[in-house]
Amino acid sequence: MSSLLVTRARLLTVADGAPDLGHIDEGWMLVEDGRIAALGAGSPPAGTTADETLDVVGAFVAPGFVSSHSHLFTSGLRGLGVSETLYGWCDSMLGFTSHMSADDIYWSTLHGALDFLGNGVTTAYNFTDPLQAWESMVDGKRVGNAPLRDLEYHTRQADGCRDAGLRFVDAIGMDVTAGTDDEIFDRFAAEVAHTRSMDPSLALGASIMGQVQWSPRPEAAEFEVEAMRRFGVTNQAHFLESPEAVPLQQAKFALYRDAGALGPDMMFGHFIQTTPEIIEATAAGGASMSWQPASNGRLASGVALVPEMLELGIRVGMGLDDQACTDISDPWGNMRAGIFLQRARTKEPLSMTPETVLRLHTLGSAEILGVDDRVGSLEVGKFADFVVVDPRMPDVGPLWHPVRSYVLSMSLRNLKKVYVGGVLVSEDGVSTNPLAAEASARLHADLPPQAARFGHPR
Template structure:
């Protein structure tokens, strides 16, 4: 049994069952075999021993961030499609991965997962790049005739997350326009089986990448619901995101509703171009949403009505989306952008408070992903996934309200250490993973080569 003891910590625990952020000003936390074994205020109990004692000297110790909507394979595609909204940006960015091999996408995903870890994100809902590559949109639908890549193209993305050491829910597209219904289900089941064969302490579950928004199939929602029931998986759909063809997008909500998808296993990613009726029906059905403010601003998608959704009782998480549309996968930036967007929209500072966005980007995200029994807060029995954040390097001045200062004044500059399961995975932005250097070399070599082969401008 290995034991790690942290002392002199400003603990932010974000406990379940309360809106209190759980702040302890000067406390300790004990980790045993990768899980939190105890925590409290003041000095550790007399006689407590550990293999390693870390005096964090007044730094914040808080839960690792949870991104409830992520595309880790995009880490090497930042800065593309800057003049475009969603679908034009997809053409620019995902048009590149159309030429990627299973090896290319493995290293891109590994690079992205290590980037998340280095920025304090210890768990991610990860949308894998589908077996069917991105296609042009015609009248709000994908054409549906792109060729299908080998199953290894998906499984290597899951392998990369595992090798990086990030905890993840593996989100898999069904690619329902290729093959018979039986073939679609069998192919998806093979991907799910691979994910479930991986270490369950890291591969936290499998999920569907909902594709109704752009699928040419009128029964796409029914196909997804069948897979949800057969395999016991969740579903997160990119939905009501783009500012184009809004009435067409809104009309597709009934597909999920009528297929019986609405429930705790159904998440809507983005969920911006809503109506009061759509919000009400989603909330009453028990569905949740994942909010990506930095991405929504970058792509000019709009501002989701998150306070209204919370008021209706919807569960909400926060995600960093693509590194290619947040550019810097910074959870503090994401929280602040979300908070300021809502305040600017409502003209009410109470509509979104710092404590709220912190909870949404940790325990709230874990809740909608169905993994809050393991991650998202610093509570005894959960995985010891946490960040150490020093408010004096650089110094931000007196901490008049420490939790609010943590959200409003901290940044990646203050992030000194990241731990997953009580193991140091990043220190001052530098990965401890032995594959980190090779991932950098591979991404810098492989992606420009793909671009050259496809004739993409540099």
């Protein structure tokens, strides 16, 4: 059994009920066999020993970030669709992936997962690129006759997360326009089985990539609800995101409501073009939402009414979305974007505070994913997933309000080390994973020839 003792840490535990998000000016943490065994203020109790001691000399030690909404396969497609809103951007980015092989998508996902880890994100809800290739939208819905790729196209994406060493929830599209009803469920069952065959300390669960928003089948919600019940999985739907065809989007909320989806296993991603009635029904049903402020700004989607949702008791997490639509997987930038957007919208500084966004991007995200018993905060028994963030390199000055400084003044340049299960996975932005160099080389070698063959993405 391996062990690690962290000393002289400015701890941010983000434990529920702890004052100031569990901030401790100087503390220690003991890790045994990948989990937090003990932690506290001051020096470790006499006689505390470990195989390795990490003296952080006053740096922050905080939970690894949890991204509750991510598409890791997009890591090689940054900077695209800058003049487009959601669907035009999708045509550019997903139009490119429609030509990718299972091997291509593996390396792209691995590259994206390593990018998350290098930027302090240790757990992600990962939407896989569906087996049915992308089609341009027609009146807010897909035609539904794009070719269906082999099952390996999905399983290799899950493999990429695992091989990177990222903890993940695997989100799978059901592609309900491809095949008979039995074939749809059998295909989904095989995808879920692959994920569940993996090490459960990394593959934290399977989920549905909700596709009702753009499905041409009116019973798509019933398919998803049946799969949730049959396979014991959660569901996150991209919903009410784009500023186009808003009444049509809003009308589709009734499909989920009438199918009985609005429970604690249902999440709505983005959830921007809402109405008071939609928000109230979501709160009453116990569903949650995932907020992607940086992505929503990049794609000109709008600003979700997050303070109002929180006031009604809706559980909220935060996601970094795509590398292709946030371009830098920066959780500090994402938190600040969230604060700034909400304050600009409400003209009320207390509508979104640093303490709130830090919780939402860690424990809050873990809660909506149903994995908060394992990740999201530094508490005894949870996985020892943490970041070491040095406020003196570069120096940000006195820490008058440490938690607020952590959110508002820290950045990726202050991030020195990232640990998953008490094991160093990144130091000064350099991955310790033996596949990191090959992942980078493969993207640079393989993607440009595809662009030359199929057309350069916009």
